[in-house]
Structures are given as structure tokens and as C-alpha cells.
Amino acid sequence: MVSQSSNLPLVSRCTVFPDRESTVPDLKLSVSDLPMLSCHYIQKGCxxxxxxxxxxxxxxxxxxxxxxxxxxxxxxxxRLATDAEGYVYIACNDAGADFSHxxxxxxRVRDLxxxxxxxxxxxxxxFFPCDLTVSYEGxxxxxxxxxxxxxxxxxxxxxxxxxxxxDGTSFWNFFNSFxxxxxxxRKVSRAPDFSRESLLISAAVLRLPEGGPKVTFDSGAPVRERIFRFSRESIQKLKAAVNNRKLEGGIDIAELMGKHSNDTLKNPDGKLTPLAWLRSAVSREAPPPVVAAEISSFQSLCALLWRGITRARKLPASKTTTFRMAVNCRHRVEPKLEPLYFGNAIQSIPTQVAAGEVLGRDLRWCAEQLNRNVVAHDGDTVRRYVESWERDPRCFPLGNFDGAMxxxxxxxRFPMYDNDFGWGRPVAVRSGRANKFDGKISAFPGRDGNGTVDLEVVLAPDTMAALLSDSEFMQYVSISS
Incomplete structure (x- = not known):
């Protein structure tokens, strides 16, 4: 094995400035931005x-x-700045970005x-700058x-x-444009939107401790990290199993891999089934036949992971497990934000179930719990999240606090491989040490596209060892590397 690259020699380092003066005004941080001040910088590369x-x-x-x-x-x-009243904003002052070689x-590439x-x-x-840098340090x-x-x-x-x-949407739009x-x-194809007129902009002030907030997890705790690759065929097989049907050819799952676009619980006529079921339950008439909800490929994959990690952790049956998913709110609020709104427009949805139920029920049941929460996260829910934060402004508590998260x-869906700097597409996408702890998972598209998915899984060493021996999970893994 080659030596640790953290000690690689520095060839050069400088500050790169914009080639034109900024005309963008100072931008106030939103209720989705401010909680991230205690998180590490995002670290992604190709x-x-x-x-x-x-x-x-x-x-x-x-x-x-x-x-x-x-x-x-x-x-x-x-740079970030805080005014006399405590509001944090981005000063678009052309101070420049750091560049190092x-x-x-x-x-060699094969070593990596x-x-x-x-x-x-x-x-x-x-291979990443700003190692373990907290966002407040901006x-x-x-x-x-x-x-x-x-x-x-x-x-x-x-x-x-x-x-x-x-957030991830804004990050990859920048990387693609770069x-x-x-x-x-000469001109980027997907220009960012810097508007700040939405319910995410609040009059509430986040009071921060002297010197700024710290990350809420132990960055030095021992973990193992692997990439689990799921082929198109494997995901088709998993989705068919979760939906209790035979696998049929010609299934187009590429559009089913998003975390929001197809996470809807619908019957064939497009109506949400839970409300129809509830209405029938209180009606004097006999309820109509129940139409099984279609569980998306991504929710099927999350349910598989939830069960595998819960089993690997050997938790007591009564222990509450939490599966937390980040959802894009750009299309959920009214009026809708632009798809390329620049900033954080995400909220975190927790689904909590006892370990005994996660393992005692089947994959479909687990996927339904995730699906139900995603479907319910509409514009009204986003607003309630905002109002809750305004009553108690706080940073986001990232981590695995009880050993079951x-x-x-x-x-x-992020366009991670749409990055040709002039000599071809990437052979791999990877991340640094930022925001990693036992139970942190990141979903990447596979390099060959066509619905393949790579899961970057970070777990405690003994949990990872147990997951690698889990037959239910590993039967769907195409490559583990």
C-alpha cells in the first residue's frame, strides 16, 4: 500500500480571485443555511x-x-460576516478562493x-483542503x-x-460549471439563482457561542468506509422483491432513483392512497379494494440498508432506531424555489422504529415507513419545520448519539460524473473526512449511469464486519470496494 497522502508535498498555493467584480449583494443565511454552521465543509472530488x-x-x-x-x-x-444584531450573511466581497497543487x-489511479x-x-x-474545518470558520x-x-x-x-x-445541489452545480x-x-449552462425571497429567510437570530459552534460528533472515532455498488439489474431485483411482484424486463428505473421526484404513494389513477383508505374506513360503505403502494427503488435500497445495519449493530428489540433522510425543499415550498437556487434548501426527515420491528417486519414494511414520511413532507410540513426552528434557533445535531442512528x-441524482474538464469524465467520485461518523451514508450515482447506485457507507469497525456477512444485504451488492 502506498503511503498516506496527507503528507504529500505542496507544489504551490495561492488565492484565486474572480475575473470580474461581483454585482451580487450580501446574502442573508436562511433557516436551512444557519444550522450547518456547526458542520464541516463539504468535501467532494473527482x-x-x-x-x-x-x-x-x-x-x-x-x-x-x-x-x-x-x-x-x-x-x-x-466570506461570512455577522452584523451587530446577530444576523449571519455572505459578504460577496471578491476576497477569493484558496487553490493548492x-x-x-x-x-497510481489503480491504487485508489x-x-x-x-x-x-x-x-x-x-486530497482535500479545509480538512475538518467547521463552516462557522468561513x-x-x-x-x-x-x-x-x-x-x-x-x-x-x-x-x-x-x-x-x-447544499449538494448547489455544490455540484458549481463543480459542473467549473x-x-x-x-x-464561455457561459455556464446552468446559472445559479441567488434570490433570497422565500419562507426560508427568517427574522429569527441564531445565537452562537463565543468562538463559534463545534461539530456535534467525535471526528476521531474509529470507523471503516466502503463503497457498495448496486447494478441496475440488482436494484430491479430488489425493487421487485420489495413490491412483491415478479421482475419484468424493460423496467426504466433511471427516473426512480431520486429522493423526491417519485417518492409518492400513489395508486394507478394518481391519487394518494392513505387518504382514500382513511375515508373508506370511516364510511358506512364497504372499502374499495386496496391498491398496493409502489415503493421506489431508492426507498427499497434505504430499507435494505436500514435492516442490514440494524442487524449488524445487534441492538435490543426495544431500542428505537432512526433513519434520517435529507430532502430537497426547492419544489416543496410555495412559491417554489428555482431548481438552481443557490444555498441550502434541505430538511432532514427522521423515521423512528424499534429495532425489533425493523428486523421482525419485511423489507416492504420498512420501505413504507420511509415512504410515508417523505410523502408527508409537503409545503405545510416545511413551514412547520421553519416555525419550529424560529421558536428555538439551533445548529443541526449531526451524529449517531445513541448508537442506533x-x-x-x-x-x-446529483450529476457527479458530468464533469469533463477537457480530458474526459471522472473514473471515480470520492469524499474526504468531513461529516463522517458511524452510520453516515452518502448515495452517489454509479459511473456507468443507467440507474446504478454507489453507497458510501461509514460504520464502526465491528458493525462493518457484521454487515459484510449479512446475506440479505450482500445478495444485492454487485461490488464492494
Whole structure:
């Protein structure tokens, strides 16, 4: 195994400024942004084979593209600021982003695509700037940092972005735009929306401790991390099993992998079945035939993971387990936010069930519990979440506090592989150490598309070992690496 890349030599480091002066006003942080001040910066990046140009030319090209991208995304070149009343906002002041170039000539791409024990190689952790940086520090550190790691036969481009400034949707829109500009596109195809007129903007003030908040979990606790890959065929098989039907050919599941677009509990005529069932239950007439709800592929996958991890943790039957999912609220609020609204527009939905029920019921039942909560998270629910936060402004408590929590983040719908900087698509997408703890899961699209999904799973070492021996879970895994 190659040496830890955290000690790779620094070739150069500088501040990159926007190539045009910002015209975007200061942006107030929303009730979805502010809770993230206690979270680490988002760390995501792409692994590429060797670009067909010298390292110096590559670095120069990327700096130019980043400068252009910062003009399209002025908040990323700014800093956080807190006014006299306690409101936190983004000062779009063109202070610039951090850019570094490190040399890892002893590391090959194949070294990074697997390790002897199958876990994600630790080398990735050193490919990211702002390691374990808390988002509050954006008051005096760059909001965005980019690191280019030169490898023996490839390159890794890693980005760290303040989590109080972006969610996954905003992050990947920036990354995609950065790649577009690198390959010579003059104007990005998906311009961000910086509006701040929605119910997410509040008059409530988040009171922070002196020196800022800290992360709410132990960043140094031992964990193992693996990528579990699920092929299109495997997911079709799982979804058919959850929906208690035979697998039929020609199923188009690509559009079923989102966490929100198809997470609706419907019967064939498009009406929600729970209300119809409740009405019939209180009617004097005989209830109509029950039409089974269609469980989405992603919910089927989450249910499989929920059961596998719960079994691996060997929890008492009475122990309450929590499966937490992040949902995109852009289309849930009224009036709707723009799809490319820049900032955090997510809320976290917890589903809580006793361990005995998670394991004593079947996969479909577990998936139905997740489905019910996602369906119920409409505009009124978003508003109630906002009102609850306004009554008690607080940072988001991220972690596994009772040993029975799972947190699902990211999305297989994010365009992570739509990043051609001028020499082809990535061979892999990976993340750093940020916001990782026992039970943190991130969903990525598979590189070959077509409905494949990669789950980045972080677990305590003994839990991971038990999950790898779980026959129900592993029968659907195509590759574990």
C-alpha cells in the first residue's frame, strides 16, 4: 500500500480571485443555511486519468477556469460576516478562493480504486483542503478551496465548500460549471439563482457561542468506509422483491432513483392512497379494494440498508432506531424555489422504529415507513419545520448519539460524473473526512449511469464486519470496494 497522502508535498498555493467584480449583494443565511454552521465543509472530488497536458499547463488552465467560475458564483469568493444584531450573511466581497497543487507521483489511479481489505483507501483523505474545518470558520477562511493532486498517471480535483453556503445541489452545480469553463465554454449552462425571497429567510437570530459552534460528533472515532455498488439489474431485483411482484424486463428505473421526484404513494389513477383508505374506513360503505403502494427503488435500497445495519449493530428489540433522510425543499415550498437556487434548501426527515420491528417486519414494511414520511413532507410540513426552528434557533445535531442512528445524505441524482474538464469524465467520485461518523451514508450515482447506485457507507469497525456477512444485504451488492 502506498503511503498516506496527507503528507504529500505542496507544489504551490495561492488565492484565486474572480475575473470580474461581483454585482451580487450580501446574502442573508436562511433557516436551512444557519444550522450547518456547526458542520464541516463539504468535501467532494473527482478522480481522472492523466490529462494530455503538462502539470504546469493543467494548473494554469484550472486557475483560469476557477477565476471565471467565481464570477458566476460570487458567494464562493466571499466570506461570512455577522452584523451587530446577530444576523449571519455572505459578504460577496471578491476576497477569493484558496487553490493548492500537491504532488503524489508515487500514487497510481489503480491504487485508489481499491485496497487490500476492500475499504476506501485512506489516501483520498489527504486530497482535500479545509480538512475538518467547521463552516462557522468561513468568517475568516475562504468559503471555497480547491486542491489539485498530481498522480503518477492521473489527477484528483478536490473541492471543499462551506456547508452553510451550499447544499449538494448547489455544490455540484458549481463543480459542473467549473468543469465547463475549464474545457472552454464561455457561459455556464446552468446559472445559479441567488434570490433570497422565500419562507426560508427568517427574522429569527441564531445565537452562537463565543468562538463559534463545534461539530456535534467525535471526528476521531474509529470507523471503516466502503463503497457498495448496486447494478441496475440488482436494484430491479430488489425493487421487485420489495413490491412483491415478479421482475419484468424493460423496467426504466433511471427516473426512480431520486429522493423526491417519485417518492409518492400513489395508486394507478394518481391519487394518494392513505387518504382514500382513511375515508373508506370511516364510511358506512364497504372499502374499495386496496391498491398496493409502489415503493421506489431508492426507498427499497434505504430499507435494505436500514435492516442490514440494524442487524449488524445487534441492538435490543426495544431500542428505537432512526433513519434520517435529507430532502430537497426547492419544489416543496410555495412559491417554489428555482431548481438552481443557490444555498441550502434541505430538511432532514427522521423515521423512528424499534429495532425489533425493523428486523421482525419485511423489507416492504420498512420501505413504507420511509415512504410515508417523505410523502408527508409537503409545503405545510416545511413551514412547520421553519416555525419550529424560529421558536428555538439551533445548529443541526449531526451524529449517531445513541448508537442506533443512520443518516442518508447526497443523492444518486446529483450529476457527479458530468464533469469533463477537457480530458474526459471522472473514473471515480470520492469524499474526504468531513461529516463522517458511524452510520453516515452518502448515495452517489454509479459511473456507468443507467440507474446504478454507489453507497458510501461509514460504520464502526465491528458493525462493518457484521454487515459484510449479512446475506440479505450482500445478495444485492454487485461490488464492494
Amino acid at each position: 478522480l481522472f486519468t492523466r490529462p494530455p497536458l503538462p502539470a504546469a499547463e493543467l494548473v494554469s488552465q484550472l486557475k483560469t477556469a476557477l477565476s471565471q467560475a467565481l464570477s458566476q458564483f460570487p458567494p464562493l469568493a466571499g 500537491v504532488y503524489g507521483g508515487g500514487i 480504486l481499491g485496497s487490500a481489505d476492500g475499504d476506501v483507501p485512506a489516501e483520498f483523505k489527504g 468568517h475568516f477562511r475562504p468559503i471555497l478551496a480547491v486542491r489539485v493532486t498530481e498522480l503518477a498517471d492521473g489527477v484528483f480535483i478536490g473541492c471543499a465548500v462551506n456547508h452553510a453556503v451550499t 468543469a465547463e469553463l475549464s474545457r472552454g465554454v 443512520i443518516t442518508m445524505g447526497s443523492s444518486p
